[in-house]
Amino acid sequence: MDFRFAPEENAFRTELREFLAAELPASWEGWEALETPPPEHEGFAHQFRRRLVEKGWFGMAWPREFGGQNASIMRQMVFNEEMAYHRAPTGFSMGLAWVGPALMLFGTPEQKQRYLPPIVHDEEEWCTLYSEPGAGSDLAALQTRAERDGDEYVINGQKIWTSGGHRARLGWLAARTDPAAPKHKGISMFVVEMDRPGISIRPLVNMAKMHEFNEVFFDNVRIPASNLVGEENRGWYQLAVALDFERTSVADTSGYRRLIDDLASYAREHRDRIARPRRLQVVERLIEIEAATALAYRVGWLQSQGKVPNYEASLVKTFGAELGQRVALTGVNLLGLRGQLERGDRWAPLHGRVARLYAFFVSSTIAGGTSEVNRSVIATRGLGLPRE
Ligand SMILES: Cc1cc2nc3c(=O)[nH]c(=O)nc-3n(C[C@H](O)[C@H](O)[C@H](O)COP(=O)(O)OP(=O)(O)OC[C@H]3O[C@@H](n4cnc5c(N)ncnc54)[C@H](O)[C@@H]3O)c2cc1C
The missing domain is CATH 2.40.110.10 (Butyryl-CoA Dehydrogenase, subunit A, domain 2)
Structure with a gap:
């Protein structure tokens, strides 16, 4: 088994990093730290997505007849990883993630022609x-x-x-x-x-x-x-097929990895303030992120083989959603009382991001199907256990 990316995928990653370094302002902090995104950020996000559309990167894995590039799923995953790690304002498109894929399977030719190209061109939400x-x-x-x-x-x-x-x-x-x-x-x-x-x-x-x-x-x-x-x-x-598409797209381990890197750099800078047991929680999360990344790659690989993942998608969703909560809790523990300060406060570490994510991630084990329901899917479809 070869876990390495192909040379062209690595070259694409380098291209993306160069693009992001050129396109994102040096002071860019990403969306999730913002309570209400100010209008100037919305304008920037719109322009940024237009650049992605021009490059053919928005919906790149879709067939050419619907406006995509026929790119491989692994190339799409490299793209998703880099955008999330750099907190790029790609927005989240339900059209790309599950409505479009479901329309490709079940829509009439007229519906496909009408609805799919505007999704890839980021024209209709x-x-x-x-x-x-x-x-x-x-x-x-x-x-x-x-x-x-x-x-x-x-x-x-x-x-x-x-x-x-x-x-x-x-x-x-x-x-x-x-x-x-x-x-x-x-x-x-x-x-x-x-x-x-x-x-x-x-x-x-x-x-x-x-x-x-x-x-x-x-x-x-x-x-x-x-x-x-x-x-x-x-x-x-x-609907069940669309839900499987949804569950593969929820977990975002690359974004977690970025937060862990930020927390580690904060812990290095403030070594006198953070006790060793709290620093070591970051290590536990890093191990789990590596495992979550492997699970997500597996689902990507299944998709690249033309298969629709089902219990595997529930596995990624459940582990990823619960991991997000643990990552945020690790952040809260590491930053201490200051970690509760909001964006705009001069003492707020990491732009108040951790407190916001801690509140935000509460919903991650509910959205897209609760952890309990996804565990039932894994039990019945993955292990063949009886329903009752
Ligand atoms: C951030 C967020 C975004 C969302 N976005 C959308 C959206 O865009 N569109 C949309 O349609 N919906 C959306 N939802 C709704 C989401 O899909 C539902 O909240 C979710 O499916 C749970 O349903 P419920 O809220 O009715 O809870 P309930 O189904 O009432 O569940 C309550 C509790 O009981 C447990 N439970 C229920 N049944 C079982 C069972 N059989 N076995 C074990 N435990 C069980 C659940 O796990 C949960 O803990 C969103 C939810 C969130 C949090």
Whole structure:
């Protein structure tokens, strides 16, 4: 088994580092430390993504017919690693991560032509409309209705925790089309334009004081029947495949590695202030990050072989999400009381990043399927254990 990257992948990594050194301002600190990104940063992030699009790096692993470069999955992974390590403002695109891949598998030729190129050109943002107040882990219990009426469907119901719903132009919606069928068999997937009459969006602010997710209400929202993706009432299968794409894209070990490097450099500078046991926690996290990286590479390799990872994706998601929480806790322990200071305070170490991440990562073991649910997936699909 050869764990090395190919020479062309290493050359690409060097190219990316040179690009980032030239494009990111010397004072660039990255997004996650910011409570509300100031408008000048949003403008910069937009310009930065335009540069990525020009280079053909946004969605590079997609087929050329949809605007991608047919790049290998490993090249895409090198790109993701370098962007995360340098905290580049790539944004997170649900379109690239799971809506697009699901449309490639299940969409009509017209849907592919209409929706895929704007994703790769970063022209349309998507949100994901799965969860409801009474349906999260038990997603098949969702109640939002889509009723056929001539050439249209009429949508009624409520979604919750819709990340980026306030920015998105398009929604990837799971709705019930046959209430009489067993719950997994009466669901269908749709594309919804988020500016349709009858849609209202209410913000939910998280404990890290960020407005990322929302409640979305549908009141007699009419969409063309051609917005149905795949077969009516077969949506659960499509949704499960899209969830596997989602779970492979959540863990970001390269970003953790950057935080550990920053903490190690802080510990070197303040050796008199930090007791040895607290310094050694950084070592434990480094070991775990190496293991998480190997798990993520394995999923990348499976994808490069044309396979859709399933329990392996849950493995990466569970370990990665819990590791993020441990990395943040290690940071809090290492920085001591000062670590609670926020960005803008002159005594705040590492720009107040650790306190923010500590609050932010609480949700990582819930988003994209909870750790408990992912462990059940590993138990049944990975080990063949009985469900009950
Ligand atoms: C940051 C963030 C972003 C999100 N973004 C989106 C989004 O964009 N779109 C979207 O649709 N949703 C989104 N979600 C919602 C997310 O998918 C759900 O929160 C998640 O699936 C859990 O559902 P729930 O909140 O209803 O919790 P519940 O399902 O009510 O779970 C509550 C607790 O019970 C446990 N539990 C439930 N069932 C079982 C079981 N069978 N076995 C063992 N334990 C169980 C859970 O693990 C959890 O600890 C987001 C959530 C977060 C935190």
